[in-house]
Amino acid sequence: MDTGDRLVGVIGGMGPDATIDFMSRVLARTPADKDQDHIRMLVEHNPRIPSRQLAMRGEGESPGPVLAEMAVRLEAAGADFIVMPCNAAHAWQDDIVAAINIPFVSIIDASVSKALQVGPDNGAVGVLTTPACFAAGLYQESISNAHREAVLQTNAELAEAIALIDRIKAGDKSEPVAAGLCELAGQLVSRGATTLIAACTELPLVLKSSMFEVPFVSSTDVLAEKTVALAMSDQVLPSQ
Amino acid sequence: MDTGDRLVGVIGGMGPDATIDFMSRVLARTPADKDQDHIRMLVEHNPRIPSRQLAMRGEGESPGPVLAEMAVRLEAAGADFIVMPCNAAHAWQDDIVAAINIPFVSIIDASVSKALQVGPDNGAVGVLTTPACFAAGLYQESISNAHREAVLQTNAELAEAIALIDRIKAGDKSEPVAAGLCELAGQLVSRGATTLIAACTELPLVLKSSMFEVPFVSSTDVLAEKTVALAMSDQVLPSQ
Numbered sequence: 001m002d003t004g005d006r007l008v009g010v011i012g013g014m015g016p017d018a019t020i021d022f023m024s025r026v027l028a029r030t031p032a033d034k035d036q037d038h039i040r041m042l043v044e045h046n047p048r049i050p051s052r053q054l055a056m057r058g059e060g061e062s063p064g065p066v067l068a069e070m071a072v073r074l075e076a077a078g079a080d081f082i083v084m085p086c087n088a089a090h091a092w093q094d095d096i097v098a099a100i101n102i103p104f105v106s107i108i109d110a111s112v113s114k115a116l117q118v119g120p121d122n123g124a125v126g127v128l129t130t131p132a133c134f135a136a137g138l139y140q141e142s143i144s145n146a147h148r149e150a151v152l153q154t155n156a157e158l159a160e161a162i163a164l165i166d167r168i169k170a171g172d173k174s175e176p177v178a179a180g181l182c183e184l185a186g187q188l189v190s191r192g193a194t195t196l197i198a199a200c201t202e203l204p205l206v207l208k209s210s211m212f213e214v215p216f217v218s219s220t221d222v223l224a225e226k227t228v229a230l231a232m233s234d235q236v237l238p239s240q
Numbered sequence: 241m242d243t244g245d246r247l248v249g250v251i252g253g254m255g256p257d258a259t260i261d262f263m264s265r266v267l268a269r270t271p272a273d274k275d276q277d278h279i280r281m282l283v284e285h286n287p288r289i290p291s292r293q294l295a296m297r298g299e300g301e302s303p304g305p306v307l308a309e310m311a312v313r314l315e316a317a318g319a320d321f322i323v324m325p326c327n328a329a330h331a332w333q334d335d336i337v338a339a340i341n342i343p344f345v346s347i348i349d350a351s352v353s354k355a356l357q358v359g360p361d362n363g364a365v366g367v368l369t370t371p372a373c374f375a376a377g378l379y380q381e382s383i384s385n386a387h388r389e390a391v392l393q394t395n396a397e398l399a400e401a402i403a404l405i406d407r408i409k410a411g412d413k414s415e416p417v418a419a420g421l422c423e424l425a426g427q428l429v430s431r432g433a434t435t436l437i438a439a440c441t442e443l444p445l446v447l448k449s450s451m452f453e454v455p456f457v458s459s460t461d462v463l464a465e466k467t468v469a470l471a472m473s474d475q476v477l478p479s480q
Contacts, residue, residue: 023263
């Protein structure tokens with residue numbers, strides 16, 4: 001492997017629009033004057049992966065086996081490390097990691113680490129997410145490991161969030177959808193969050209940092225930033 | 241293979257922005273209410289493919305072998321057919337087709353066929369493209385096979401076009417770039433073109449049909465439309 005020429009394996013399609021947004025952000029964050037300056041990605045864009053929300057509610061097939069198979073195929077095709085621009089799917093991260101011998105770069109850890117960096121010292125971190133990602137407890141665990149307080153959604157707020165996110169998935173990125181999600185984020189701020197994490201890759205399709213008074217961390221953008229840094233460097237990749 | 245569940249193999253990264261635009265247009269053209277309604281794509285996003293422009297001028301390595309290897313990997317990974325959202329790279333289509341046993345869907349044929357459909361009967365077809373794609377003669381041949389007249393760029397216009405396209409590849413999608421390309425397209429219309437083909441996938445990143453008085457065919461969009469139709473149908477795939 002040449003320095004700065006790592007192949008990024010992308011478990012994509014959750015949702016399709018979010019994967020494309022992730023790729024765009026990788027491009028935007030790559031210093032490039034011509035095609036050949038950009039990084040190589042192998043993207044398995046598979047929107048048919050079973051619903052993370054249904055699986056977490058016990059109402060549908062687990063996406064774990066499909067995600068692991070995708071990771072194995074990406075490794076076999078030469079990927080140097082794997083990323084997955086979908087927060088909720090990280091509930092099945094253990095299935096993926098157990099199946100591969102290359103590093104898996106977590107969107108959760110990258111997002112929490114960025115939130116600690118950009119937010120005020122010791123401030124509470126607000127997590128705007130989906131019921132499946134919430135139920136998996138991934139952000140709660142990562143924030144607690146960092147000895148910070150997490151400000152979380154109520155069940156009613158989670159239900160409102162997924163209803164709006166499902167509209168984004170159906171192609172509706174209108175102002176009312178953005179306003180609804182913005183209001184849910186505002187609830188977290190009113191309960192003490194001094195930083196916000198958009199802990200679902202659909203959210204940055206309608207939410208922008210300029211909409212908030214506190215630092216706003218797009219999990220998609222943070223993963224893109226980390227992906228570019230790892231792909232272009234010769235630093236040792238993180239182990240699991 | 242289930243009906244309507246074909247895996248699309250995408251030879252991507254030429255340029256990276258154009259590949260992402262192609263994927264967005266595939267999404268936009270897929271009738272979908274949820275993730276699982278979208279089609280599956282395996283995208284080898286490899287911007288490191290040798291420059292098509294340099295190779296065609298005899299000043300750089302041929303991209304043919306790399307393109308063929310990518311197609312072989314996509315077939316091995318289960319792709320049912322291959323598309324390549326880059327017009328100039330079709331100069332090496334024979335290398336690709338010789339290496340695989342699945343269909344390769346040409347952006348050239350799809351674009352010419354759409355131009356004949358949307359343009360006036362027997363009208364001349366203007367081709368706005370790059371020096372490499374021009375030198376390969378792909379559009380000239382396809383339009384001539386359809387017994388239509390092609391309106392082509394002069395050498396000076398081709399040089400202006402690639403200079404502007406290189407700016408797009410460097411991230412400059414500003415109004416002056418669009419205006420310059422629009423003017424070059426206007427030259428083709430003034431010389432008799434009654435339909436225009438944007439025969440480079442960078443062009444639709446700055447040009448829109450509303451800018452022209454004659455029908456404007458985006459090769460990216462046409463390939464996306466054909467990709468969705470083939471991926472979602474159970475019709476027999478075209479043979480080579």
